[in-house]
Amino acid sequence: MTGREATMSITVEVRYFGPLLDETGVAHETIELELPARVHEIDSRIRTLRTGLAACTYRLAVDESLKEADDLVTEAREIALLPPFSGG
Amino acid sequence: MKSGFAFHADAVLTEGPVDPGVVPAVVRRFAGTGGAGADVLFMGHVRADVTEAGTVRGIEYTAHEPMARAAFAAVVRDAAAGAEVIDLEVRHSLGYVPAGGISLLIAVATAHRDEAYRVSRAILEGIKRDVPIYGREIIDEETSRWKVNR
Incomplete structure (x- = not known):
């Protein structure tokens, strides 16, 4: 973020999966986010709220689409935190 | 893509163990195509692994379901x-699967064996790599650990 864009505060649902459930104790919750924001900024906001995630490895998906750390998010309804998969 | 089969992603996730009865049904369906010369069936079972904490009784599978289907x-x-x-079937469990139960079925029918093996293996590795599914190994009522794919 450059700080020059107009921002808006939105409510999003954050969902936790796999081993992250042991760190958060909840499967989902709603939080307030300022958008637009980079994915790493959103991640920092979530880690501030959920300090148990500090040592965890995961990727963020915004509205069911996996994102990279520098991707810009302009709108979101759901943020999913996805640790390494273990299906099969 | 040269293939002409129809794949229904909505039908992959199934609650509990995959029904073994799916196997003969799929084999009959493949046989009915007339063009299938090679069927490869892969089944993944939940193992009763012996861990430091005890023996695994089963695995509880969860997923981000819309992302998993995609x-x-x-x-x-x-x-x-x-x-x-020529034809193809994939099933993966959600929820609890006891040790010995089938948690994954991949069935591929092609004209010749090389392609059947190759496609089956590619699907298996792709599932482990790309599908947001999580397994919690249940040891007993108070003990569990998260499965890690190797």
Whole structure:
């Protein structure tokens, strides 16, 4: 973020999966986010709220689409935190 | 893609163990195509692994279901690209599967064996790599650990 864009505060649902459930104790919750924001900024906001995630490895998906750390998010309804998969 | 089969991603996730009765039904369906010369069936079972904490009784599977369905479709599309897949079936469990139960079924029918093996393996590895599913190994009522894919 450059700080020059107009921002808006939105409510999003954050969902936790796999081993992250042991760190958060909840499967989902709603939080307030300022958008637009980079994915790493959103991640920092979530880690501030959920300090148990500090040592965890995961990727963020915004509205069911996996994102990279520098991707810009302009709108979101759901943020999913996805640790390494273990299906099969 | 040279394949002409129809893959229904919405039908992949199934509650509890995969019904073994699916296997003969799929084999009959493949046989009915007339063009299938090679069927490869892969089944993944829950192992009763002996761990430091005890023996695994079963695995509880969870998923980001909409993302999982989309990922299954992409995995199958990519695995079948360039191959002549005649028919194909994939099932993966959600919820609890006791040790010995089938948690994954991949069935591929092609004209010749090389493609059947290759497509089956590509789907298996793609599922482990790309599909947001999580397994919690249940030891007893108070003990569990998260499965790690190797």
